Structure formats: structure tokens, C-alpha cells
Amino acid sequence: MKTRMTLSWLFAFLLCLPVFAQMQDPVKFKAEWKELSATEAEIVFTGTIDAGWHVYSTDLGDGGPTSATFNVDEIKGAELVGKLVPGKGEKEQMDPIFSMQVRYFEKNATFVQKVRLTGGDYVVKGYLEYGACNDENCLPPTAVDFSYSGTAAGASAVAEQPAEEKPEAIAAQAETDSLPAAPAQLEGTADYWKPVVKELSEFGETQQQDTHSWVYIFFAGFIGGLLALFTPCVWPIIPMTVSFFLKRSKDKRKGIRDAWTYGASIVVIYVALGLAITLIFGASALNALSTNAIFNIFFFLMLVVFAASFFGAFEITLPSKWSNAVDSKAESTTGLLSIFLMAFTLSLVSFSCTGPIIGFLLVEVSTTGSIIAPALGMLGFAIALALPFTLFAMFPSWLKSMPKSGGWMNVIKVVLGFLELAFALKFLSVADLAYGWRLLDRETFLALWIVIFGLLGFYLLGKIKFPHDDDSTKVGVGRFFLALISLAFAVYMVPGLWGAPLKAVSAFAPPMQTQDFNLYENEVHAKFQDFDEGMEYARQQGKPVMIDFTGYGCVNCRKMELAVWTDPQVSKMLTxxxxxxTLYVDEKAKLPEPIKIMENGKERTLRTVGDKWSYLQRSKFGANAQPFYVLIDNEGNPLNKSYSYDEDIAKYVDFLQTGLKNYKK
Known part of the structure; x- marks a missing residue:
């Protein structure tokens, strides 16, 4: 006898549950000198941070994001006391990308450095360096310069206060600012370094909204709703409900109107569920859940439970008194309220089949961080679920051609169980990377997927049976082709055990660096990591240039290199x-001598190689986020609009081919 589970707590949990790069200025810091006594002072850095961005705290360790650091260029008549101290409001969590605990600030950030004045005149010059990221981009390490001087030992002189310093220049200023008068490191490069922001705009360099992800979320929900239709909890209800609406009124138009109202009620109920999630948690909290190791383990366990339910181990149902109460209320009322309550009853009684699908959908959209994602996903789900009720009411004759309920619906449930089990491993992988367990390296993950999709293929061929399957040994044509696809997909993943890129699963599998055994060598490497040397070589060879502004800590840069650059056509053109x-904007190697430049009306100091390349990106191209790819000719002029993070290979090939055509002109 089948075991039945009542998981009302699970339903309660469910109820509570890429752009073109351009110049970004999400963080604004100011520095302030505060004298505490005749011999002590503080340098206080106060920053405001745009929504969706965060600034990392101090002492995060090697291999992680850019920590906030206090750096001294000149100090006389004073000495530092201790280290840079972060202020209140610091948050901490396990970051799955860097596989380490990170501390950061949102909305506001404060850092304090104490200074002891030794007497007489003093001079303190230096800069605060910090790192800032959002979910798609990271800014290069950014400096906030300061310079204070005065007289200590009780003197009443007030330290000179610098004007408020913005961390980065804005694109509009980048074009008008000029390089300093012939600094040694930049001699002879004026033509290469000249700003081309205006020229880029002539190619249509504009920001586009991330509508692709919204369309993806809607259709993911729509497909989920279609799958829910063909389950034993929903499909048999369709003809009974439609017949009820048509028979309860002699007026056929009224019956059709009631069916439309019923469908609209289903949409309202599920969209309200999505809105409730956003209102309770908010978009940022949903996104935090998606990167939190503890919740990813919980998501993994939840999807495994859903898969076991679909396999027939038990049924996930809501308390029967809930559906009985709503059903009795529907019978005792009339009009629109009665129809709405009938739709709500459907939502409750079908939960054993729709709950796992809704749960998986909500977990998936939590990774977007979009405030409308849950409601949009539920809109797609509800439209698909409500569609047959309205269509069959409009065309009653179609009811006769409906496939009869039977074992084929159990097959759909089992297939969904296999898929949920496969996607559960994705969430376990995030937790595994975050804690550094190394239990689910890339080849282990792929081996499990190969087994899962192989078993799915054998099930569809009738070689494996589950408790609720019938004894029929016949395999229909549809099941055969689905089995063929599943087994072929399993075979496709086998070369990944030896390091093949497997672009079809790159978004789900752990990163390539977790692969212990890798025979794949089709990787693209830059000829130069110095802009001026590369430009001179390109002029001599008569070839166009692609500049890759990247960073050692840029995750999306690594994704592009693995998923796009390894494509044979892309690899051939780049080579x-x-x-x-390739220019690393977070390269910490010191320049032979600091370079003084004027930017945004202020003098700034470039101290590292990364500072130099970051300034090149800002001043020449009016951008400061990575990855950032731009094609230029031998004079430094753009050949196409820039390209940011987008793993669409066809778009990237078109981007490169367009640059070649314009270069040949």
C-alpha cells in the first residue's frame, strides 16, 4: 500500500520562498580627517553603495575578492595605529564562487584608520583601495586618494580637507579628459590611448535590458504548467470541470464565461503566490538564498524528496481538511466567488503533482534576483494550467478527442522525478564548491548525470519499473524517441569525464578547474598582456586587435573563455x-614609477599595472566592468560595438566577423 505524507510545512515554505558593459559608478566614497586629541586622529572613509552592489571588507585572504586596504604614499610627523578597521553593518556569508567566507557591506560602508601624531608638522598621503561587485560584474580595484597636512601638539590648525572623491570617472567625462603631459610610461602612445567613446556610440553602443531572462522565466513557468497538466492530479479533472460549467447553465455563453472566469482565477491564484514570495522576501533576499550554501543543501534535499514522491515512494499532499473546507465553501456560495473557490480547490487537490514542479520553478527563479521573477514564472505556469479549461469550454467537441487517463501519466511523473533528481545535483554542487568539500568535482557530477539519464532511457524502454507502473511491456513510438534522446545525451556527456567542454551542460556542471583529469587542450591564450606592445605588433603584422579587459577574480570572464573561446570558429579567428x-585590471604588479593623470577634473595616481589598464578602459572606451571585449584597428579606432558577458556563440562570431569586415574596408 502506498505511503502518504502530509507536508503542510513544505507548502508553507513554498509560500515564503546580460547587458552591454558601460561606465558604472555604483560606489561613492569620501574621506574625512577627524582629530581625537592633540596626539591622535582618525581617517574615516564613508561610502554609499547602489542597490545590488556590495563592497568587500578587510583581510579576506588570498584567492578571494579585492579586500579593502589602507595604503600610504607619504607619512611625516605621524604613524599608523593598528590596521584599517571596518565599521558597523558588515555581513558575512560563504561565497560559492570564491569557495571561502567573505565579508562585505551593502548600501553603506565605513572604514577607519587611526593615526598617532608625533608632534610638529605632519603630512599623511595615500589611498584606500577597495573592491566592489554585483551579481554580473566586478569593478577593478578602486582607489580613494587622500592628502592631509597640518600641525600637531595642540595647535589649532585644521587639516586640509580634500574634495569628495568619486571612485571612477563617468563615461561622459572620459572622452574629454586627457592624459598627463608625456609621462614616461605612456610616451608615444597618444594615438593608441585617445578616447573613442563617441566612435563606439556610432556603432550603436547602447545598454539593453535583460529581457531575455524574463522571457526565459515566463516560458520555463509555461512549460512547467504544461507538464503539470498531463499528471494524474490534473488531467482527469479537466473534462469533469468543463462539463460542470456547460451543464449548470442552459446558456452556453454563460458556461463559456464561467470557464473563462475559472481559468482567470487560476492565473490570479498562482500569480498571487509569486507576488507573495517577492513581498515577503524581496529580490535581493531571493538572490542571497541562491548563493547561500545552507539553503542550497536544503534545495537539494527538497528536490530529492520531490523526486522520490514522483517515483512513487509516497505522495506529498496537503491536509485534506483544507481542500474539504474550501470545497464546502464553494458549494455554499454562488457567482464569481464560487468559481474562484473552485479554482482554489483545484490548486489544493492537485498539489501532490504541481507542488514539486512549482517548488523547482521557484528555486530556479530565485537565482535571478529579479523582483518580478517569481510572479512572471507563476504567470507562465498558471496560463498553461488554465488554458485547456477555457479552450474545451469554447469547443466542447474537443473533449471527445482527449486521451484517456492511464499509465502514460505515471510515465510523465517518473520522467519529472529523474529531471528533478538531476537538477538537485546542481544545488548540491554550489554547496560543495562553497565549503570546499571536493565531493562533487566535475567528473563526479558528470558521472552521476550519465547514470541518471541512462536510467531514464532504460525506464522509457520499459526495462525499469516503479510501484505505480502497470505491467505493460509495450513501448510506444513517443517513449522510444524520448528514450533515444535520453540515452544519446548520456553518451554525449561521457567525453566530459576526460575534460571535453560539454557546452550544453556548462551552466550546470562544476567549473573546469575542479576536473582532476583533463586531456582537453583547445584553449585560447593571448599573444600579449601589454597594450602598447600588442598594438605595435598588430601594426607590423597588419591585423586588427581584440582587447580583452579581464580580471583574475572575474568569474564571468572564465565562463566566456570556456564556453565561447573554445568554439572552433571563435578559436580560429582569435588565433x-x-x-x-588580454589586460588584467586587478594586476597588482607595481609600475616602475607612479603615473599622475587628470581624470574627471582631479589628479589621480596610477600605482599598479592593473590601475593603468583600468584607466585605459575608462578613458578610452568609457567602461569599467569586466568582461569587456573591444575590436580596434591599428590606429586604436573601434571596428564594432563592444561585447560583454553573453555566452551566445553565434553572437560572438558575428561580433568578430563584423570587426574583420570593417577592418578590411
Missing amino acids: DDYVLI
Whole structure:
């Protein structure tokens, strides 16, 4: 006898549950000198942070994001007391990307450095360096310069206060600012370094909204709703409900109107569920859940429970008194309220089949961080679920051609169980990366997926049976082709055990660096990591240039290199047709001498190689986020609009081919 589970707590949990790069200025810091006594002072850095961004705290360790650091260029008549101290409001969590605990600030950030004045005149000059990221981009390490001087030992002189310093220039200023008068490191490069923001705009350099993800979320919900239709909890209800509406009124138009109202009620109920999630948690909290290791383990366990339910181990149902209460209320009322309550009853009684699908959908959309994602996903789900009730009411004759309920619906449930089990491993992988367990390296993950989809293929061929399957040994044509696809997909993943890129699953599998055994060597490497040397070489060879502004800590940069650059057509063009120059904006190697530049009306100091390349990106191209790819000719002029993070290979090939055509002109 089948075991039945009542998981009302699970339903309660469910109820509570890429753009073109351009110049970004999400963080604004100011520095302030505060004298505490005749011999002590503080340098206080106060920053405001745009929504969705965060600034990392101090002492995060090697291999992680850019920590906030206090750096001294000149100090006389004073000495530092201790280290840079972060202020209140610091948050901490396990970051699955860097596989370490990170501390950061949102909305506001404060850092304090104490200074002891030794007497007489003093001078303190230096800069605060910090790192800032959002969910898609990271800014290069950013400096906030300061310079204070005065007289200590009780003197009443007030330290000179610098004007408020913005961390980065804005795109509009980048074009008008000029380089300093012939600094040694930049001599002879004026033509290469000249701003081309206006020229880029002529290619249509504009920001586009991330509508692709919204369309994806809607259709993911729509497909989920279609799958829910063909389950034993929903499909048999369709003809009974439609017949009820048509028979309860002699007026056929009224019956159709009631069926439309019924469908609209289903949409309202599920969209309200999505809105409730957003209102209770908020978009940022949902996104935090998606990167939190504890919740990813919980998501993994939840999807495994759902899969076991679909396999027939038990049924996830809501308390029967809930549906009985709503059903009795529907019978005792009339009009629109009665129809709405009937729709609500459907939502409750079908939960054993729709609950796992809704749960998986909500877990998936939590990774977007979009405030409308849950409601949009539920809108797609509800429209698909409500569609047959309205269509069959309009065309009653279609009811006769409906497939009869039977074992094929159990097959759909089992297939969904296999899929939920496969996607559960994705969430376990995030937790595994976050804690550094190394239990689910890339080849282990792929081996499990190969087994899961292989078993799915054998099930569809009738070689494996579950408790609620019938004894029929016949395999229909549809099941055969689905089995063929599943087994072929399993075979496709086998070369990944030896390091093949497997672009079809790159978004789900752990990163390539977790692969212990890798025979794949089709990787693209830059010819130069110095802009001026690369430009001179390209001029001599008569080839166009692609500049790759990247960072050692840029995760999306690594994704592009693995998913896009390894494509044979892309790899060939980058190797044969272009001179590839990779510039790391977070390179910490010191310049031979600091470079003084004027930017945004203020003098700034470039101290590291990364500072130099970051300034090149800002001043020449009016952008400061990575990854950022731009094609230029031998004079430094753009050949196409820039390209940011987008793993669409066809778009990237078109981006490169357009640059080649314009270069040949």
C-alpha cells in the first residue's frame, strides 16, 4: 500500500520562498580627517553603495575578492595605529564562487584608520583601495586618494580637507579628459590611448535590458504548467470541470464565461503566490538564498524528496481538511466567488503533482534576483494550467478527442522525478564548491548525470519499473524517441569525464578547474598582456586587435573563455585573424614609477599595472566592468560595438566577423 505524507510545512515554505558593459559608478566614497586629541586622529572613509552592489571588507585572504586596504604614499610627523578597521553593518556569508567566507557591506560602508601624531608638522598621503561587485560584474580595484597636512601638539590648525572623491570617472567625462603631459610610461602612445567613446556610440553602443531572462522565466513557468497538466492530479479533472460549467447553465455563453472566469482565477491564484514570495522576501533576499550554501543543501534535499514522491515512494499532499473546507465553501456560495473557490480547490487537490514542479520553478527563479521573477514564472505556469479549461469550454467537441487517463501519466511523473533528481545535483554542487568539500568535482557530477539519464532511457524502454507502473511491456513510438534522446545525451556527456567542454551542460556542471583529469587542450591564450606592445605588433603584422579587459577574480570572464573561446570558429579567428591582448585590471604588479593623470577634473595616481589598464578602459572606451571585449584597428579606432558577458556563440562570431569586415574596408 502506498505511503502518504502530509507536508503542510513544505507548502508553507513554498509560500515564503546580460547587458552591454558601460561606465558604472555604483560606489561613492569620501574621506574625512577627524582629530581625537592633540596626539591622535582618525581617517574615516564613508561610502554609499547602489542597490545590488556590495563592497568587500578587510583581510579576506588570498584567492578571494579585492579586500579593502589602507595604503600610504607619504607619512611625516605621524604613524599608523593598528590596521584599517571596518565599521558597523558588515555581513558575512560563504561565497560559492570564491569557495571561502567573505565579508562585505551593502548600501553603506565605513572604514577607519587611526593615526598617532608625533608632534610638529605632519603630512599623511595615500589611498584606500577597495573592491566592489554585483551579481554580473566586478569593478577593478578602486582607489580613494587622500592628502592631509597640518600641525600637531595642540595647535589649532585644521587639516586640509580634500574634495569628495568619486571612485571612477563617468563615461561622459572620459572622452574629454586627457592624459598627463608625456609621462614616461605612456610616451608615444597618444594615438593608441585617445578616447573613442563617441566612435563606439556610432556603432550603436547602447545598454539593453535583460529581457531575455524574463522571457526565459515566463516560458520555463509555461512549460512547467504544461507538464503539470498531463499528471494524474490534473488531467482527469479537466473534462469533469468543463462539463460542470456547460451543464449548470442552459446558456452556453454563460458556461463559456464561467470557464473563462475559472481559468482567470487560476492565473490570479498562482500569480498571487509569486507576488507573495517577492513581498515577503524581496529580490535581493531571493538572490542571497541562491548563493547561500545552507539553503542550497536544503534545495537539494527538497528536490530529492520531490523526486522520490514522483517515483512513487509516497505522495506529498496537503491536509485534506483544507481542500474539504474550501470545497464546502464553494458549494455554499454562488457567482464569481464560487468559481474562484473552485479554482482554489483545484490548486489544493492537485498539489501532490504541481507542488514539486512549482517548488523547482521557484528555486530556479530565485537565482535571478529579479523582483518580478517569481510572479512572471507563476504567470507562465498558471496560463498553461488554465488554458485547456477555457479552450474545451469554447469547443466542447474537443473533449471527445482527449486521451484517456492511464499509465502514460505515471510515465510523465517518473520522467519529472529523474529531471528533478538531476537538477538537485546542481544545488548540491554550489554547496560543495562553497565549503570546499571536493565531493562533487566535475567528473563526479558528470558521472552521476550519465547514470541518471541512462536510467531514464532504460525506464522509457520499459526495462525499469516503479510501484505505480502497470505491467505493460509495450513501448510506444513517443517513449522510444524520448528514450533515444535520453540515452544519446548520456553518451554525449561521457567525453566530459576526460575534460571535453560539454557546452550544453556548462551552466550546470562544476567549473573546469575542479576536473582532476583533463586531456582537453583547445584553449585560447593571448599573444600579449601589454597594450602598447600588442598594438605595435598588430601594426607590423597588419591585423586588427581584440582587447580583452579581464580580471583574475572575474568569474564571468572564465565562463566566456570556456564556453565561447573554445568554439572552433571563435578559436580560429582569435588565433589567426586577430592579435589578442588580454589586460588584467586587478594586476597588482607595481609600475616602475607612479603615473599622475587628470581624470574627471582631479589628479589621480596610477600605482599598479592593473590601475593603468583600468584607466585605459575608462578613458578610452568609457567602461569599467569586466568582461569587456573591444575590436580596434591599428590606429586604436573601434571596428564594432563592444561585447560583454553573453555566452551566445553565434553572437560572438558575428561580433568578430563584423570587426574583420570593417577592418578590411
